[in-house]
Amino acid sequence: ASLSEEGMDVTVYSKSHTADCIEENGVKRCGIFKEISVPAGKVKVIRNYGEACQAYDYIIISAKTMADEEIAKSLDNNRNIIAPEGKIVIFQNGWGNDEVFLKYFDKNEVYNARIITGFERVTPENSKVTVHTAPILLGSLYGADNSCMEPLAAAINNSGIPSEVSADIGKALWAKMLFNTTLNPLGAILNSSYGELSESESACDIMNQLIDETYSVLLAEHLETFWSTPEEYRKVFYEKLVPDTYKHRSSTLQDIEKGQKTEIDTLNGCIISLARRNGIDVPGHRMIYKLIKSIEEKMLTSK
């Protein structure tokens, strides 16, 4: 809705009922920031990649991370839908999502977005913006020219959601990893909003341990975020990030409530893999990961 409102020619790929809803009703954005309603027909819909009759400047990846392998393969098989200078832009939580796309595409073709704005789909074609704490950032993890991201950031920004290009997208993605891996699974396990977690002393002990462990992995991997110590991060976390998103129930909790698999593998699962390859232990992340996996197993076997 945001991009179409700003004059971009937008096509949505969907294999499900979402396609019918968008064709019939157009797309809408409601919630905080301005409300946008794009009439039926303005946003095109395709149900398979072969139906696309143009080449796109941006291919926005906004499915859950579990779909990435299938999407990357399909894009590779349908390269004609990507313009010669076109870019794949990953709008997902997690770290390492680009690796799946880099099996098929060059480093200068794959960009990342960091989003700390919350969206809920009220109906398949209507998204509600629920929380926001920092601009959507766009950039290359590999030092590729970021100027191609300017029109995309400008369109999102002009649609009312702050957005900018960032030369520090790696640091920004790790800031988001710290946020999601600390709050999301614990919120799902305890059925609590971010704010409720911060009010429990015991939950804070667990979150503080997770933050410490993530920092030990960052150090071992020579990766950086915006705060150089766990203490510095905790200050921003408890004083700014959690208050700004106080009532939010994590996407991990929402996935479990919907009876669907979570993105735990590209969140805490990724931290565990990075820790393992550096020979360090992250017992808090391991425990949290296993608890989410147990919940998923129970949920999927009782279906």
Ligand SMILES: NC(=O)C1=CN([C@@H]2O[C@H](COP(=O)(O)OP(=O)(O)OC[C@H]3O[C@@H](n4cnc5c(N)ncnc54)[C@H](OP(=O)(O)O)[C@@H]3O)[C@@H](O)[C@H]2O)C=CC1
């Ligand atoms: N929601 C949020 O607040 C935020 C989400 N994110 C990240 O954005 C990503 C998407 O999350 P969210 O929008 O909540 O998820 P939703 O489940 O609402 O939407 C995911 C979309 O992916 C589509 N999809 C599923 N499988 C495929 C596939 N194989 N190929 C193409 N499209 C597919 C679905 O299409 P269909 O409708 O046809 O089933 C659906 O529209 C996640 O990585 C999440 O972490 C990041 C920050 C905030």
Ligand SMILES: CC(C)(CO)C(=O)C(=O)O
């Ligand atoms: C808080 C939010 C919506 C921020 O983007 C998020 O990342 C999540 O729930 O997983």
